[in-house]
Amino acid sequence: xxxxxxxxxxxxxxxxxxxxxxxxxxxxxxxxxxxxxxxxxxxxxxxxxxxxxxxxxxxxxxxxxxxxxxxxxxxxxxxxxxxxxxxxxxxxxxxxxxxxxxxxxxxxxxxxxxxxxxxxxxxxxxxxxxxxxxxxxxxxxxxxxxxxxxxxxxxxxxxxxxxxxxxxxxxxxxxxxxxxxxxxxxxxxxxxxxxxxxxxxxxxxxxxxxxxxxxxxxxxxxxxxxxxxxxxxxxxxxxxxxxxxxxxxxxxxxxxxxxxxxxxxxxxxxxxxxxxxxxxxxxxxxxxxxxxxxxxxxxxxxxxxxxxxxxxxxxxxxxxxxxxxxxxxxxxxxxxxxxxxxxxxxxxxxxxxxxxxxxxxxxxxxxxxxxxxxxxxxxxxxxxxxxxxxxxxxxxxxxxxxxxxxxxxxxxxxxxxxxxxxxxxxxxxxxxxxxxxxxxxxxxxxxxxxxxxxxxxxxxxxxxxxxxxxxxxxxxxxxxxxxxxxxxxxxxxxxxxxxxxxxxxxx
Numbered sequence: 134x135x136x137x138x139x140x141x142x143x144x145x146x147x148x149x150x151x152x153x154x155x156x157x158x159x160x161x162x163x164x165x166x167x168x169x170x171x172x173x174x175x176x177x178x179x180x181x182x183x184x185x186x187x188x189x190x191x192x193x194x195x196x197x198x199x200x201x202x203x204x205x206x207x208x209x210x211x212x213x214x215x216x217x218x219x220x221x222x223x224x225x226x227x228x229x230x231x232x233x234x235x236x237x238x239x240x241x242x243x244x245x246x247x248x249x250x251x252x253x254x255x256x257x258x259x260x261x262x263x264x265x266x267x268x269x270x271x272x273x274x275x276x277x278x279x280x281x282x283x284x285x286x287x288x289x290x291x292x293x294x295x296x297x298x299x300x301x302x303x304x305x306x307x308x309x310x311x312x313x314x315x316x317x318x319x320x321x322x323x324x325x326x327x328x329x330x331x332x333x334x335x336x337x338x339x340x341x342x343x344x345x346x347x348x349x350x351x352x353x354x355x356x357x358x359x360x361x362x363x364x365x366x367x368x369x370x371x372x373x374x375x376x377x378x379x380x381x382x383x384x385x386x387x388x389x390x391x392x393x394x395x396x397x398x399x400x401x402x403x404x405x406x407x408x409x410x411x412x413x414x415x416x417x418x419x420x421x422x423x424x425x426x427x428x429x430x431x432x433x434x435x436x437x438x439x440x441x442x443x444x445x446x447x448x449x450x451x452x453x454x455x456x457x458x459x460x461x462x463x464x465x466x467x468x469x470x471x472x473x474x475x476x477x478x479x480x481x482x483x484x485x486x487x488x489x490x491x492x493x494x495x496x497x498x499x500x501x502x503x504x505x506x507x508x509x510x511x512x513x514x515x516x517x518x519x520x521x522x523x524x525x526x527x528x529x530x531x532x533x534x535x536x537x538x539x540x541x542x543x544x545x546x547x548x549x550x551x552x553x554x555x556x557x558x559x560x561x562x563x564x565x566x567x568x569x570x571x572x573x574x575x576x577x578x579x580x581x582x583x584x585x586x587x588x589x590x591x592x593x594x595x596x597x598x599x600x601x602x603x604x605x606x607x608x609x610x611x612x613x614x615x616x617x618x619x620x621x622x623x624x625x626x627x628x629x630x631x632x633x634x635x636x637x638x639x640x
Contacts, residue, residue, distance in 0.1 A: 172410070173199060175284040175459040177467070179293045183458060186213035188295055191247035191549075192464035200463055201279035206243045209234050213247050217263055222605055223300035223550030226250050230264040238264070243271050248464040248547040251276075255611045267606075269614045270552045270592045273418065277463070280413040284459060284545070287467055289405040289424070290376070294469075297454040300550045302601040303608065308385055311449035311597030313474035315616075316538040317561030317585045317624050322478060366526055368433035368489035369395045378402035378428070379541040381452035381471040391441030391482070394434065394448070396475050398539030400560055401429035401493075407467060408499075409545045411556055418620070420556040420590050422545065423499030423510065429518070430584065432537050432564050433489035434475070442482040448475045449597050454550070467545050468553045472595060474538040481531030481570070488535070488566045490521035492582060494628060498560050500588030502620065507588045511627025521580035522632045527568045532577075534567040552592055554619070559587035561624055579633035583626050591619015 180188060193212025194202075202208065209215070210233040217227040228235060228246060238244050238254055244266060245251045252268030253275075299307065313319070373380040380399035405426045412419040452471035459465045479486070496512030527533055539562040546555015562584060569577035594602060594616045603613035 171281070172412075173282040173461045175282060175461045175465060177287050177291060177293065178458045178460055180295075184213065186216070187247075187458070189213065190216045190219065191249035191466065192458055193247050194245050194464055195462045197462045199281075200277065202245070203243060203275045203278055205241065205275060206245050207234055207237045209238070209244060209246045211246075216246065216250060219250070221298070221301040223552075224269065224602070224605065225265060225267050227260075227263050227265050230259060230262055235264055238266060243275060244268060245276070248466050249549040251547045252552060255606065256609060267609065267611065270548065270554060270594070270618055272618055273546070273554050273590060274413060274416055276547070276554065277413045278415055280411060280463070282461070282463075282465065283410040285408045287407040287409075287457065287459070289407055289467070289469065289543070290378070290402060291457050294455040294457050297456060297549055299451060299453060300598075302605045304604065305601045308383060308448035308450035308475070309597045309601070310447060311474070311595065312447060313449055313476065313538060315593060315595050316449075316472065316474045316540050317563040317583070318626070319476070319536055319538065320563050320565030320581045320583060322534040322536065322565035322567045322579070322581075366487075366524070367435055368487045368524065369397050369435050373397055373399055373431075378405070379469065379471055381450065381473045381539065383448070383450040383473050383475060385448070385450070390443045390446065391439040392446055392477065393437050394446070394475055394477075395436075396434040396473060396537060397431065398473055398537060398562060399431040400427065400539070400541050400562070401431065402426060403428045407543060407545070409556055411545070418502065418590050420502040421499070422543070422556040422558045422588070423497050424543065424558060424560065425497050427498050427560070428495060429491065429493040430515075430562050430582070431491045432521075432539070432562065432582070433487075434535060434537060435487040436477065436535060437485045438479055438482060440482050442479065445477045445479055446475065449473070449595060450475070451595070451598070456549070459545075463547070465545055465547060465555065467543065468549070470542045472540045472542070474536075476536040478534030478536070478567075479529075479531070480533065481529050484527065484529030484531070484533055486527035486529065486533040486535060486568055488521040488525040488580065489519065490517070490524060490564070490580065490582065491519040492516065492630060493518050494584070498586055498627075499558055500586065500622070502556070502588060502590055505620070507622040509586045509588060509622070509625050509627065511584065511586050513628065515582065515584060515628045515630040517630055520632060521564075521566050522578060525566060525568055525578055525580070529568070529570055531570045532567060534565065537564045538562065548592065552594070554592040555590070557589040557591075557593070559589070559624070561585040561587065579631075581629070581631040584628040585624040585626050587622055587624045589619060589621035591617065591621060593617050593621065
Protein backbone atom coordinates (compact mmCIF):
# COMPACT_ATOMS: atom_id res chain seq x y z
CA UNK A 134 0.00 0.00 0.00
CA UNK A 135 1.34 3.37 -0.99
CA UNK A 136 1.96 5.74 1.88
CA UNK A 137 1.41 9.48 1.58
CA UNK A 138 3.89 11.99 2.88
CA UNK A 139 3.28 13.27 6.36
CA UNK A 140 3.44 16.89 5.14
CA UNK A 141 -0.23 17.63 4.52
CA UNK A 142 0.45 20.64 2.30
CA UNK A 143 2.99 18.76 0.22
CA UNK A 144 0.62 15.80 -0.12
CA UNK A 145 -2.17 18.07 -1.28
CA UNK A 146 -0.05 19.86 -3.87
CA UNK A 147 1.35 16.59 -5.24
CA UNK A 148 -2.11 15.05 -5.49
CA UNK A 149 -3.53 18.10 -7.23
CA UNK A 150 -0.73 18.10 -9.84
CA UNK A 151 -1.59 14.51 -10.77
CA UNK A 152 -5.33 15.19 -11.27
CA UNK A 153 -6.78 16.14 -14.66
CA UNK A 154 -7.51 19.83 -15.19
CA UNK A 155 -11.28 19.20 -15.43
CA UNK A 156 -11.27 17.45 -12.06
CA UNK A 157 -9.30 20.32 -10.50
CA UNK A 158 -11.85 22.79 -11.90
CA UNK A 159 -14.70 20.73 -10.49
CA UNK A 160 -13.07 20.65 -7.06
CA UNK A 161 -12.57 24.41 -7.18
CA UNK A 162 -16.20 24.99 -8.12
CA UNK A 163 -17.36 22.68 -5.36
CA UNK A 164 -15.19 24.59 -2.89
CA UNK A 165 -16.74 27.89 -3.98
CA UNK A 166 -20.21 26.40 -3.78
CA UNK A 167 -19.59 25.25 -0.23
CA UNK A 168 -18.68 28.80 0.72
CA UNK A 169 -21.71 30.27 -1.07
CA UNK A 170 -24.80 28.10 -0.52
CA UNK A 171 -27.48 28.05 -3.20
CA UNK A 172 -30.42 30.34 -2.46
CA UNK A 173 -33.34 28.95 -0.53
CA UNK A 174 -36.45 29.26 -2.72
CA UNK A 175 -39.55 30.06 -0.69
CA UNK A 176 -43.20 29.98 -1.67
CA UNK A 177 -46.43 31.11 -0.02
CA UNK A 178 -48.10 28.69 2.36
CA UNK A 179 -51.85 28.21 2.60
CA UNK A 180 -53.69 28.18 5.91
CA UNK A 181 -54.26 24.44 5.42
CA UNK A 182 -50.48 23.95 5.64
CA UNK A 183 -50.29 25.67 9.03
CA UNK A 184 -51.36 24.55 12.48
CA UNK A 185 -53.79 26.74 14.45
CA UNK A 186 -50.91 27.83 16.69
CA UNK A 187 -48.78 28.76 13.65
CA UNK A 188 -51.63 30.82 12.19
CA UNK A 189 -51.81 32.73 15.46
CA UNK A 190 -48.12 33.04 16.38
CA UNK A 191 -46.05 32.18 13.29
CA UNK A 192 -43.65 29.43 12.26
CA UNK A 193 -40.54 28.24 14.13
CA UNK A 194 -36.91 28.45 12.96
CA UNK A 195 -34.68 25.39 12.67
CA UNK A 196 -30.97 24.83 12.92
CA UNK A 197 -29.92 24.48 9.32
CA UNK A 198 -26.42 24.44 7.75
CA UNK A 199 -27.68 26.71 4.95
CA UNK A 200 -28.42 29.46 7.50
CA UNK A 201 -25.93 30.97 9.94
CA UNK A 202 -27.69 32.77 12.75
CA UNK A 203 -26.15 35.62 14.68
CA UNK A 204 -24.00 34.85 17.72
CA UNK A 205 -26.58 36.42 20.08
CA UNK A 206 -29.51 34.44 18.66
CA UNK A 207 -31.13 31.88 20.96
CA UNK A 208 -33.39 29.46 19.08
CA UNK A 209 -36.00 28.24 21.52
CA UNK A 210 -37.34 24.87 20.42
CA UNK A 211 -41.05 24.18 20.29
CA UNK A 212 -42.19 27.08 18.13
CA UNK A 213 -45.77 28.29 18.33
CA UNK A 214 -46.79 25.40 20.60
CA UNK A 215 -44.79 26.75 23.56
CA UNK A 216 -46.29 30.24 23.33
CA UNK A 217 -48.91 30.83 26.00
CA UNK A 218 -49.86 34.41 25.19
CA UNK A 219 -48.96 37.44 23.10
CA UNK A 220 -49.52 40.72 24.91
CA UNK A 221 -51.92 43.23 23.37
CA UNK A 222 -49.01 45.69 23.38
CA UNK A 223 -47.26 43.57 20.73
CA UNK A 224 -44.01 43.58 22.72
CA UNK A 225 -44.56 41.09 25.55
CA UNK A 226 -44.81 37.32 25.21
CA UNK A 227 -45.41 34.48 27.65
CA UNK A 228 -43.79 31.14 26.79
CA UNK A 229 -43.26 27.77 28.45
CA UNK A 230 -40.15 28.05 30.64
CA UNK A 231 -39.55 24.31 30.25
CA UNK A 232 -38.98 24.58 26.47
CA UNK A 233 -35.45 23.60 25.38
CA UNK A 234 -33.07 26.59 25.44
CA UNK A 235 -35.68 28.88 27.01
CA UNK A 236 -33.42 29.35 30.04
CA UNK A 237 -30.67 30.71 27.74
CA UNK A 238 -32.66 33.88 27.06
CA UNK A 239 -31.31 36.90 28.89
CA UNK A 240 -31.38 40.64 28.42
CA UNK A 241 -29.37 41.55 25.31
CA UNK A 242 -29.81 38.19 23.61
CA UNK A 243 -32.04 37.75 20.55
CA UNK A 244 -34.88 35.32 21.16
CA UNK A 245 -36.13 33.42 18.10
CA UNK A 246 -39.22 31.37 18.96
CA UNK A 247 -41.27 32.00 15.79
CA UNK A 248 -41.12 34.54 12.99
CA UNK A 249 -43.44 36.75 15.06
CA UNK A 250 -42.03 36.04 18.52
CA UNK A 251 -38.53 37.26 17.69
CA UNK A 252 -36.40 40.19 18.78
CA UNK A 253 -33.85 41.61 21.17
CA UNK A 254 -34.67 40.63 24.78
CA UNK A 255 -35.40 43.81 26.73
CA UNK A 256 -36.68 42.06 29.88
CA UNK A 257 -37.30 38.51 31.08
CA UNK A 258 -39.14 37.30 34.18
CA UNK A 259 -39.91 33.84 35.51
CA UNK A 260 -43.54 33.31 36.49
CA UNK A 261 -43.98 29.78 37.77
CA UNK A 262 -43.80 27.40 34.81
CA UNK A 263 -43.75 30.31 32.33
CA UNK A 264 -41.38 33.02 31.15
CA UNK A 265 -42.56 36.53 30.32
CA UNK A 266 -40.25 38.29 27.88
CA UNK A 267 -40.37 41.74 26.35
CA UNK A 268 -38.91 41.87 22.85
CA UNK A 269 -37.72 44.84 20.79
CA UNK A 270 -36.41 45.12 17.24
CA UNK A 271 -33.08 43.64 16.19
CA UNK A 272 -30.83 44.43 13.25
CA UNK A 273 -31.02 42.13 10.25
CA UNK A 274 -27.30 41.36 10.39
CA UNK A 275 -27.60 40.52 14.10
CA UNK A 276 -30.29 37.96 13.31
CA UNK A 277 -28.40 36.33 10.44
CA UNK A 278 -24.70 36.19 9.65
CA UNK A 279 -25.11 34.22 6.42
CA UNK A 280 -28.34 33.82 4.48
CA UNK A 281 -29.31 33.43 0.83
CA UNK A 282 -33.06 33.29 0.14
CA UNK A 283 -35.30 34.20 -2.79
CA UNK A 284 -38.92 33.93 -3.96
CA UNK A 285 -40.88 34.91 -7.03
CA UNK A 286 -44.55 35.30 -7.83
CA UNK A 287 -45.72 35.69 -4.22
CA UNK A 288 -49.41 36.60 -4.41
CA UNK A 289 -50.15 39.74 -2.40
CA UNK A 290 -53.96 39.53 -2.55
CA UNK A 291 -54.08 36.05 -1.06
CA UNK A 292 -57.13 34.58 0.72
CA UNK A 293 -54.59 32.91 3.03
CA UNK A 294 -53.39 36.26 4.40
CA UNK A 295 -53.56 36.42 8.20
CA UNK A 296 -54.67 39.66 9.84
CA UNK A 297 -52.62 41.05 12.71
CA UNK A 298 -54.16 43.26 15.42
CA UNK A 299 -53.05 46.80 16.09
CA UNK A 300 -50.94 47.25 19.23
CA UNK A 301 -52.72 48.42 22.37
CA UNK A 302 -50.40 50.61 24.39
CA UNK A 303 -51.15 52.82 27.44
CA UNK A 304 -52.83 56.03 26.31
CA UNK A 305 -52.86 54.98 22.65
CA UNK A 306 -56.01 55.79 20.69
CA UNK A 307 -56.22 55.90 16.92
CA UNK A 308 -55.65 58.17 15.13
CA UNK A 309 -52.70 59.65 16.96
CA UNK A 310 -51.26 63.15 16.67
CA UNK A 311 -48.09 62.87 14.63
CA UNK A 312 -45.89 65.11 12.54
CA UNK A 313 -45.81 62.33 9.97
CA UNK A 314 -42.09 62.62 9.30
CA UNK A 315 -41.96 58.91 8.46
CA UNK A 316 -44.59 59.17 5.73
CA UNK A 317 -44.28 60.24 2.12
CA UNK A 318 -43.01 63.77 1.54
CA UNK A 319 -45.68 66.39 2.08
CA UNK A 320 -46.98 68.10 -1.09
CA UNK A 321 -46.75 71.87 -1.36
CA UNK A 322 -50.18 73.47 -1.06
CA UNK A 323 -48.85 76.70 0.38
CA UNK A 324 -48.68 78.55 -2.96
CA UNK A 325 -52.24 77.50 -3.82
CA UNK A 326 -53.53 78.73 -0.47
CA UNK A 327 -51.69 82.03 -0.84
CA UNK A 328 -53.26 82.54 -4.25
CA UNK A 329 -56.68 81.70 -2.84
CA UNK A 330 -56.20 84.18 0.00
CA UNK A 331 -55.51 87.00 -2.51
CA UNK A 332 -58.92 86.67 -4.17
CA UNK A 333 -60.87 89.89 -4.50
CA UNK A 334 -64.52 90.85 -4.86
CA UNK A 335 -67.52 90.71 -2.59
CA UNK A 336 -70.35 89.68 -4.92
CA UNK A 337 -70.66 86.09 -3.64
CA UNK A 338 -70.31 87.14 0.01
CA UNK A 339 -74.01 87.31 0.86
CA UNK A 340 -74.64 83.88 -0.64
CA UNK A 341 -71.62 82.45 1.20
CA UNK A 342 -72.78 83.80 4.54
CA UNK A 343 -76.21 82.28 3.98
CA UNK A 344 -74.57 78.89 3.42
CA UNK A 345 -72.43 79.28 6.52
CA UNK A 346 -75.48 80.15 8.64
CA UNK A 347 -76.96 76.88 7.41
CA UNK A 348 -73.88 75.07 8.72
CA UNK A 349 -74.19 76.82 12.09
CA UNK A 350 -77.64 75.33 12.55
CA UNK A 351 -76.42 71.78 11.85
CA UNK A 352 -73.78 70.06 14.02
CA UNK A 353 -70.78 68.60 12.16
CA UNK A 354 -72.35 65.13 12.47
CA UNK A 355 -70.70 61.77 12.48
CA UNK A 356 -67.84 61.03 10.06
CA UNK A 357 -69.28 60.40 6.61
CA UNK A 358 -72.49 62.27 7.53
CA UNK A 359 -71.49 65.92 7.27
CA UNK A 360 -73.67 69.03 7.33
CA UNK A 361 -75.93 68.99 4.28
CA UNK A 362 -75.10 72.15 2.40
CA UNK A 363 -75.94 72.06 -1.33
CA UNK A 364 -74.13 71.40 -3.59
CA UNK A 365 -71.82 69.32 -1.38
CA UNK A 366 -71.27 65.79 -2.73
CA UNK A 367 -69.83 63.30 -0.24
CA UNK A 368 -66.64 61.62 -1.41
CA UNK A 369 -66.30 58.78 1.11
CA UNK A 370 -69.91 57.67 1.21
CA UNK A 371 -69.11 54.45 -0.68
CA UNK A 372 -66.93 52.01 1.33
CA UNK A 373 -63.68 50.84 -0.19
CA UNK A 374 -63.52 47.40 -1.75
CA UNK A 375 -60.46 45.84 -0.13
CA UNK A 376 -60.37 43.18 -2.84
CA UNK A 377 -59.19 45.92 -5.25
CA UNK A 378 -55.94 46.46 -3.39
CA UNK A 379 -54.29 47.74 -0.23
CA UNK A 380 -56.60 50.26 1.42
CA UNK A 381 -57.19 52.19 4.62
CA UNK A 382 -60.14 54.24 5.87
CA UNK A 383 -59.94 56.77 8.66
CA UNK A 384 -63.09 58.12 10.29
CA UNK A 385 -62.61 60.16 13.39
CA UNK A 386 -63.51 63.38 15.13
CA UNK A 387 -61.72 65.67 17.52
CA UNK A 388 -64.54 67.47 19.27
CA UNK A 389 -62.04 69.47 21.34
CA UNK A 390 -60.90 71.12 18.11
CA UNK A 391 -64.27 70.93 16.36
CA UNK A 392 -62.87 68.88 13.46
CA UNK A 393 -64.41 65.86 11.76
CA UNK A 394 -62.65 63.89 9.06
CA UNK A 395 -63.51 60.90 6.89
CA UNK A 396 -60.67 59.82 4.57
CA UNK A 397 -59.95 56.94 2.21
CA UNK A 398 -56.80 55.87 0.37
CA UNK A 399 -56.17 52.83 -1.80
CA UNK A 400 -53.40 51.40 -3.95
CA UNK A 401 -55.14 49.53 -6.78
CA UNK A 402 -53.56 46.16 -7.61
CA UNK A 403 -54.36 43.74 -10.45
CA UNK A 404 -53.30 40.21 -9.54
CA UNK A 405 -50.26 41.62 -7.69
CA UNK A 406 -47.18 39.53 -7.03
CA UNK A 407 -43.88 40.14 -5.26
CA UNK A 408 -40.37 38.98 -6.18
CA UNK A 409 -37.60 39.25 -3.63
CA UNK A 410 -34.01 38.26 -2.94
CA UNK A 411 -31.99 38.60 0.25
CA UNK A 412 -28.33 37.76 0.54
CA UNK A 413 -26.42 38.32 3.80
CA UNK A 414 -22.72 37.66 4.20
CA UNK A 415 -21.90 39.01 7.66
CA UNK A 416 -22.00 42.82 7.32
CA UNK A 417 -22.69 42.78 3.57
CA UNK A 418 -26.36 42.85 2.58
CA UNK A 419 -27.82 42.66 -0.94
CA UNK A 420 -31.56 42.73 -1.50
CA UNK A 421 -34.23 43.12 -4.15
CA UNK A 422 -37.99 43.59 -3.70
CA UNK A 423 -40.31 44.25 -6.66
CA UNK A 424 -44.11 44.62 -6.67
CA UNK A 425 -45.67 43.66 -9.99
CA UNK A 426 -49.03 44.79 -11.42
CA UNK A 427 -49.65 47.92 -9.39
CA UNK A 428 -52.47 49.64 -11.26
CA UNK A 429 -53.54 52.95 -9.74
CA UNK A 430 -54.54 55.16 -6.81
CA UNK A 431 -57.73 56.34 -5.16
CA UNK A 432 -57.93 59.19 -2.67
CA UNK A 433 -60.99 60.83 -1.11
CA UNK A 434 -61.93 62.83 1.97
CA UNK A 435 -64.82 64.69 3.60
CA UNK A 436 -64.13 67.27 6.29
CA UNK A 437 -66.03 69.77 8.39
CA UNK A 438 -65.04 72.23 11.10
CA UNK A 439 -67.49 73.82 13.52
CA UNK A 440 -67.38 77.09 15.40
CA UNK A 441 -65.36 75.20 18.03
CA UNK A 442 -62.48 74.93 15.55
CA UNK A 443 -59.30 75.70 17.48
CA UNK A 444 -56.48 74.61 15.22
CA UNK A 445 -55.39 72.33 12.41
CA UNK A 446 -54.69 68.64 12.86
CA UNK A 447 -51.91 66.22 12.00
CA UNK A 448 -53.31 62.71 12.35
CA UNK A 449 -51.72 59.34 11.75
CA UNK A 450 -53.86 56.23 11.45
CA UNK A 451 -52.66 52.67 10.98
CA UNK A 452 -54.69 49.96 9.30
CA UNK A 453 -54.68 46.33 10.45
CA UNK A 454 -51.57 44.56 9.17
CA UNK A 455 -51.67 41.15 7.52
CA UNK A 456 -49.07 38.55 6.65
CA UNK A 457 -48.56 35.58 4.36
CA UNK A 458 -46.39 32.78 5.73
CA UNK A 459 -43.58 31.50 3.47
CA UNK A 460 -42.09 28.02 3.23
CA UNK A 461 -38.56 26.99 4.12
CA UNK A 462 -36.08 27.98 6.77
CA UNK A 463 -35.67 30.57 8.16
CA UNK A 464 -39.43 31.07 8.59
CA UNK A 465 -40.02 34.31 6.73
CA UNK A 466 -43.34 35.99 6.00
CA UNK A 467 -44.61 38.68 3.66
CA UNK A 468 -45.93 41.38 6.00
CA UNK A 469 -48.08 44.24 4.68
CA UNK A 470 -49.10 47.39 6.58
CA UNK A 471 -51.11 50.50 5.67
CA UNK A 472 -50.57 53.94 7.19
CA UNK A 473 -52.47 57.16 6.57
CA UNK A 474 -51.56 60.72 7.53
CA UNK A 475 -54.12 63.53 7.38
CA UNK A 476 -53.26 67.19 7.81
CA UNK A 477 -55.66 70.13 7.55
CA UNK A 478 -54.84 73.69 6.52
CA UNK A 479 -58.08 75.48 7.36
CA UNK A 480 -58.11 79.29 7.66
CA UNK A 481 -61.73 79.77 8.78
CA UNK A 482 -64.19 78.28 11.21
CA UNK A 483 -67.51 76.86 10.07
CA UNK A 484 -66.46 75.25 6.81
CA UNK A 485 -66.99 72.12 4.75
CA UNK A 486 -64.37 70.82 2.34
CA UNK A 487 -64.03 67.59 0.39
CA UNK A 488 -62.44 66.15 -2.74
CA UNK A 489 -61.77 62.85 -4.47
CA UNK A 490 -59.60 61.59 -7.29
CA UNK A 491 -58.48 58.44 -9.08
CA UNK A 492 -55.28 57.85 -11.02
CA UNK A 493 -54.03 55.01 -13.17
CA UNK A 494 -50.60 53.63 -13.95
CA UNK A 495 -49.33 50.22 -14.91
CA UNK A 496 -45.80 49.54 -13.81
CA UNK A 497 -43.56 47.68 -11.42
CA UNK A 498 -42.61 49.33 -8.15
CA UNK A 499 -39.61 48.33 -6.11
CA UNK A 500 -35.91 48.60 -5.41
CA UNK A 501 -32.59 46.82 -5.45
CA UNK A 502 -29.92 47.28 -2.78
CA UNK A 503 -26.36 46.43 -3.81
CA UNK A 504 -22.99 47.71 -2.54
CA UNK A 505 -24.88 49.89 -0.02
CA UNK A 506 -26.68 51.69 -2.87
CA UNK A 507 -30.41 51.75 -3.63
CA UNK A 508 -31.88 51.71 -7.13
CA UNK A 509 -35.60 52.54 -7.26
CA UNK A 510 -38.07 51.27 -9.86
CA UNK A 511 -41.36 53.05 -10.65
CA UNK A 512 -43.74 54.31 -13.35
CA UNK A 513 -43.02 57.30 -15.56
CA UNK A 514 -46.35 59.05 -15.07
CA UNK A 515 -49.93 59.06 -13.82
CA UNK A 516 -53.10 59.05 -15.90
CA UNK A 517 -55.93 61.07 -14.34
CA UNK A 518 -59.16 59.04 -14.35
CA UNK A 519 -61.15 61.22 -11.94
CA UNK A 520 -59.73 64.63 -11.24
CA UNK A 521 -59.94 66.19 -7.77
CA UNK A 522 -60.46 69.50 -9.58
CA UNK A 523 -63.89 68.35 -10.81
CA UNK A 524 -64.70 66.57 -7.51
CA UNK A 525 -63.81 69.34 -5.09
CA UNK A 526 -66.52 70.98 -2.99
CA UNK A 527 -66.50 73.39 -0.12
CA UNK A 528 -68.09 76.29 1.68
CA UNK A 529 -65.84 78.60 3.67
CA UNK A 530 -65.05 82.24 4.34
CA UNK A 531 -61.35 81.46 4.02
CA UNK A 532 -59.14 79.24 1.87
CA UNK A 533 -59.02 75.57 2.83
CA UNK A 534 -56.40 72.91 2.25
CA UNK A 535 -55.93 69.27 3.14
CA UNK A 536 -53.03 66.86 2.77
CA UNK A 537 -53.44 63.08 2.52
CA UNK A 538 -50.45 60.75 2.64
CA UNK A 539 -50.87 57.00 2.28
CA UNK A 540 -48.09 54.42 2.63
CA UNK A 541 -48.22 50.70 1.91
CA UNK A 542 -45.24 48.90 3.46
CA UNK A 543 -44.32 45.39 2.31
CA UNK A 544 -41.63 43.51 4.23
CA UNK A 545 -40.30 40.03 3.60
CA UNK A 546 -38.77 39.05 6.90
CA UNK A 547 -39.61 38.39 10.53
CA UNK A 548 -41.30 40.28 13.35
CA UNK A 549 -44.69 41.89 13.79
CA UNK A 550 -46.68 44.93 14.92
CA UNK A 551 -44.32 47.49 13.42
CA UNK A 552 -41.08 45.64 14.26
CA UNK A 553 -40.78 43.68 11.03
CA UNK A 554 -37.19 43.45 9.81
CA UNK A 555 -36.10 42.53 6.30
CA UNK A 556 -36.24 44.04 2.80
CA UNK A 557 -39.05 46.61 2.94
CA UNK A 558 -40.77 48.36 0.04
CA UNK A 559 -42.74 51.50 0.77
CA UNK A 560 -45.24 52.71 -1.83
CA UNK A 561 -46.39 56.19 -0.89
CA UNK A 562 -49.06 58.54 -2.17
CA UNK A 563 -48.89 62.21 -1.30
CA UNK A 564 -51.85 64.43 -2.25
CA UNK A 565 -52.54 68.07 -1.55
CA UNK A 566 -55.70 69.98 -2.43
CA UNK A 567 -56.61 73.61 -1.88
CA UNK A 568 -59.86 75.54 -2.33
CA UNK A 569 -60.36 79.26 -2.19
CA UNK A 570 -62.89 81.15 -0.08
CA UNK A 571 -66.48 81.79 -1.14
CA UNK A 572 -65.82 85.54 -0.80
CA UNK A 573 -63.89 85.72 -4.06
CA UNK A 574 -65.14 86.49 -7.57
CA UNK A 575 -63.30 83.41 -8.78
CA UNK A 576 -62.97 80.43 -6.48
CA UNK A 577 -59.39 79.27 -6.95
CA UNK A 578 -58.54 75.60 -6.58
CA UNK A 579 -55.62 73.28 -7.11
CA UNK A 580 -54.56 69.69 -6.60
CA UNK A 581 -51.32 67.72 -6.78
CA UNK A 582 -50.64 64.02 -6.37
CA UNK A 583 -47.23 62.34 -6.22
CA UNK A 584 -46.35 58.65 -6.21
CA UNK A 585 -43.27 57.88 -4.12
CA UNK A 586 -41.17 54.80 -3.44
CA UNK A 587 -38.92 54.01 -0.48
CA UNK A 588 -36.59 51.06 0.04
CA UNK A 589 -35.10 49.65 3.21
CA UNK A 590 -33.40 46.60 4.68
CA UNK A 591 -33.94 47.39 8.34
CA UNK A 592 -36.90 48.29 10.52
CA UNK A 593 -38.93 51.43 11.21
CA UNK A 594 -41.47 52.33 13.87
CA UNK A 595 -43.68 55.33 12.99
CA UNK A 596 -42.40 58.22 15.09
CA UNK A 597 -45.77 58.85 16.74
CA UNK A 598 -46.13 55.19 17.68
CA UNK A 599 -42.53 55.05 18.92
CA UNK A 600 -43.42 57.57 21.63
CA UNK A 601 -46.11 55.23 23.00
CA UNK A 602 -43.78 52.23 22.73
CA UNK A 603 -41.08 53.98 24.72
CA UNK A 604 -43.67 55.24 27.20
CA UNK A 605 -44.74 51.64 27.77
CA UNK A 606 -41.13 50.53 28.19
CA UNK A 607 -40.47 53.32 30.69
CA UNK A 608 -43.33 51.97 32.84
CA UNK A 609 -41.47 48.65 32.88
CA UNK A 610 -38.25 50.55 33.67
CA UNK A 611 -36.74 49.52 30.34
CA UNK A 612 -34.61 51.84 28.27
CA UNK A 613 -36.37 53.18 25.16
CA UNK A 614 -35.56 52.08 21.62
CA UNK A 615 -34.84 54.16 18.49
CA UNK A 616 -37.49 54.46 15.79
CA UNK A 617 -35.21 53.38 12.95
CA UNK A 618 -32.56 50.76 12.24
CA UNK A 619 -30.63 49.36 9.28
CA UNK A 620 -30.42 50.94 5.83
CA UNK A 621 -33.15 52.95 4.13
CA UNK A 622 -33.55 55.46 1.35
CA UNK A 623 -35.54 58.70 1.56
CA UNK A 624 -38.90 58.74 -0.20
CA UNK A 625 -38.27 59.21 -3.93
CA UNK A 626 -40.91 60.65 -6.23
CA UNK A 627 -41.43 58.48 -9.31
CA UNK A 628 -44.60 60.05 -10.79
CA UNK A 629 -46.52 63.32 -10.42
CA UNK A 630 -49.78 64.92 -11.51
CA UNK A 631 -50.69 68.53 -10.77
CA UNK A 632 -53.58 70.77 -11.72
CA UNK A 633 -54.66 74.27 -10.82
CA UNK A 634 -57.15 76.84 -12.04
CA UNK A 635 -55.55 79.16 -14.58
CA UNK A 636 -56.80 82.59 -13.59
CA UNK A 637 -55.14 85.91 -12.99
CA UNK A 638 -55.91 85.69 -9.28
CA UNK A 639 -54.66 82.11 -9.00
CA UNK A 640 -50.98 82.58 -9.75
